[in-house]
Amino acid sequence: MLASRPAASIRSRLVLLLLALWLPAVIGLGLQARAAYLREEEATRDELRQQASALSFAVQAELDRRLTLARALAALPALKARDLRAFERDARLAVQGTTDSVMLVDRTQQFVYTALAQSTVVPRRAGSLFVERDMGVSFVAKGPVSGNPSIAVLVPEAGTPSPQFNVGVPFPPSRVQEVIAQQSYREGSTVSVLDAEQRVMGRNRDIGRWLGMQASHPGLRALAARRGSGFVQTMTLDGVASLTYLAPPGRHGWTALVALPEAQLRQTAQRLALRAIAVSAVLLALGLGLAALAARRISRPVQALKDAAGELLAQRVPEPLHTGLAEVDQVGSVLHGAGVRAREAEHVLEARVAQAVAEARQAEANLFEARKHEAIGRLTGGIAHDFNNLLQTISTGLQVVYRAVPEGRHTRPLEAAMAACGKAADQVRQMLAFGRAQQLRAQPVDIADLLLRTRELTGKSLGERVELVADIDPALPAALADPTQLELALLNLVFNARDAMPTGGTVTIRASLAQEDVGEQAGVALVRIDVQDTGHGMDAETLARVFEPYFTTKPVGAGSGLGLPQVQAFARQSGGDVRIASTPGAGTCVTMLLPLARGPAAAERPEAPRERQPARPLRILMVEDDVLVASVVPAALEHEGHQVTLCRTADEARALLERQDCAADVLFTDIVMPGAMTGVELVEWCRTHCPDLPALVATGYTSRPPAGVWKVLRKPYAVEDLLDALEACAAAGRPSQP
Known part of the structure; x- marks a missing residue:
């Protein structure tokens, strides 16, 4: 026998209740803190996205302004006429009053530079950018004249497919720095501008150290190289792990990025977590204090309730309790009432036991009656099946004799006998209707x-x-x-x-x-x-x-x-x-x-056999286990000129079909028969292995047609109905072979 666990005290139960209430609150606070962190992180991402996009747009505007100037100068007639002095004069006029300058270069030399008072021809550094189509942005760490880093927007001279000159509008990287400084960023952010080759063209930190260097993070370089955009976890050039947003590149391939140190994001999460922990601790402390106070208030009433229960256990009536705790007083009142009604309950229990015994006996009798009804239903179905086979034999024999006897005084007894068979069949159907063993032949009735x-x-x-x-x-x-x-x-x-x-x-x-x-x-x-x-x-x-x-x-x-x-x-x-x-x-x-019927009532069919027109001979495979039915129906069919192959079981018919020893136009089978296979299973087998062989089913037990069956004949059936059904089945299947 297993030892029972020691009972827990009220105080421990209150603590457990407190924890059960506190834990969901803590979980809720944690989820709320996480939701707040996710919202703040999403807001931070939106801020980084907007800052990078704004900076990229501003840099694009600077490049576009210089591109417009360069394209206008590249179309000057003086350049087309190769009058370099006139071109220089026009270029100086174009940038007069601005901080911009203009230069004219070919692949190896620089001919014009308006930043100088007097332009001189100086050689260009080997490998310097020369644009033959559209435009380009070049960067040199040391200009040929000033010796300082320089960025220039270059366009080819207009009007020729093979340009000799490029017109450039140079500007110092400090202009990019000014554009960066014009934007506002979150404290601690690292802001950079990259050109089409992922080189740093501007940075809000140590630009002199990193100008012209490629971005260090391979994922960032790969994203920029395929002109993509999005967030990347990177390590900045300063070695700071950051969440970086790369803005979509502009038309010139330049883009901007803003990186926020991950430490700042973690600080937000830590701040929210500490806040949730502090609130949880306060809630727990308050709860424990309330639990201790409640335990003192409950202990005394519970002890009084325990004493009342002891009185009831000793078969004495406990006095009602007045502890001031409503629930305990209610239980005490119940215990008092239980003691008063204890003896009454004994009498009620005896009466209920007697009633339960009587109900059990009645249930047993009902079960016996239900099983009796079920047995009668099964017996009715079996009797109906056998009786219909007997009626089928008698009816078919009478019909064969009726068809052979000339009309006269001998036909009236035969008609009366056939009518009696019909009435007997109706009585069988009445038995089946009571047992619900057959499907009714519903039709409109007046x-x-x-x-x-x-x-x-x-x-x-x-x-x-x-x-x-x-x-x-x-x-x-x-x-x-x-x-x-x-x-x-x-x-x-x-x-x-x-x-x-x-x-x-x-x-x-x-x-x-x-x-x-x-x-x-x-x-x-x-x-x-x-x-x-x-x-x-x-x-x-x-x-x-x-x-x-x-x-x-x-x-x-x-x-x-x-x-x-x-x-x-x-x-x-x-x-x-x-x-x-x-x-x-x-x-x-x-x-x-x-x-209600949908159509008018059908006229009653005459019971006497009707005259039929001669039909083509059929080859019929008949499966019937009843000896009497099998003795009269094939004779009636052969009397009409049909050829009948009789099998006693469905297994025998299947074996005959498998050996291909039987050439039949129609399968005529009973449903219930001995052997491993029923008539329904034989029909299903024929649907797969002899799909062209139509099936006609006769039964004295049910009229629910199985799958693949053209028609169901209910026993006892008339010879004329059988002949009509066989001819219709043969017509619906494959044509008979001569």
Whole structure:
């Protein structure tokens, strides 16, 4: 046996509660601090981006101004006429009153330089920039005249594809420094201007040391070389780890960057973290103080509550508590009430145990009843299957004889026998409808016509003391239902009404169009059929059980208790429902709700076999395990000129098809049969391996067609229906080979 853990005190529980409240607060503060840091970092990034972009734009403007001047001078007629004196005169006039100067160079010499009082020809340094198209910006660490670093915007002379001269507008790097100084930056920032070759042309720190040197960080150089922009974690020329933003390069390839030391970003994060820690510490200290105070206030009431519990444990009634703590006083009151009601609870417990035993026995009886119903349903399906095979044998034999006997006095007994087979098949369908083992054959049914056809049978069944009254709406549309099952349902209701009036009375059948306002049919137009009697009625207890199978109030032998359950099963399978209302001494009214049919009621087909036109002979592969059916149906088909290959099981038929020993135009198979394969599985196999072989299925148990089946025949079927279905299947499949 495991040892129990020691119980925790109120003080420790309060501390845990405090921590449970404090930790989310700390987490919230941390998340808030992080969010503030991220917002500040994003603001810093935006500031760096704006500063670098503004500086790049200002440097671009300086280059553009000198480019405009150089292009104007490069188009002077004096230069085109090679009159260098006139060009120098015009150039001096162009820059008069400004700090700019103009120079004229070729690949090796400098001819004009307006910064001097008198221009002289001086040689250029080897490898100096000479532009043949568009423009260029050159940098020399030591000018040929001044000996100082110089930056110049160069353009080729205009009007010739092979220029001899370049016109340049030089300016000192100090001008770039002035542009940098005109902008405002965050303290500690490093600001640089790079030319197209990633050389430093301006810097807010130590420009004399770094002028003309390439950017040191390879990632920064690679980003600038591909004319990109963005943030890069770099190490500045001063050796400071920084977050650097490189602005998009201008038209001349020059760009600007602003770097902020990462230490400043970390200082922001540390400041926010320290603030969050300080607030958390204050909250924890306050919470601990409150927890200690609360523990003192709670300990005494809890001790009193403990004493009251001890009284109750000793089977004594504890006194109500008045500690000043509402919750403890409420628990004390509960303990006091528990002591008072302890003995009463013993009696209640005994009563409830007895009730639970009774409910368990009732549940066991209900389970037994449900299993009995399930067994009856399975038995009904099996009996229906076997009985339909027997009816199929009898019906087919009668039809074969009927077709062979000349019309006369001998045909009437045969027709009566075939009609009896049809009635027997209807009885089987009624059994299956109760067990829900088959799909109903719904079709439009005219209620008035149905009552007229059953009037004679109904009138004889009611007797002389019971009057039958029909009230049918003349404009009532057809109902969608199985006509045979609907007829049986109406007969069941009429017979129940007759039995409820042993001394006589009136049975009224009403049919009208109604709109149901409850249940699944709410808001749907339905055909409503009421069967009302003037009998003795039912009480509430009987009314609650009328739809239970085998429940009946009739004497032994006078009723089976299946009438109303069959009616309910039929109505619900048809898509409707059944309602019942009864008042003791005032009669009972049973209401059937059926769906409307979209078309008019179908005319009733004659039961006698019809004349058929001769059809082409078919090769039929028939699979039937019932010996009696297999003895008559092939003979009937062969009598019509068809060739039948009979197999007792689906396994035998599959083996025959696999060996290709059978050339068939149509497969005709039962569903339920012995062996490893059923008729449905045989059809599925044929869909894959014999896709051109159409399938016709016959069954006495269900009419739900399997996949790949053209039609389902319900046993017992007429020979004419079988022949029509076979011919239609053959026409839908591959053409028969001679």
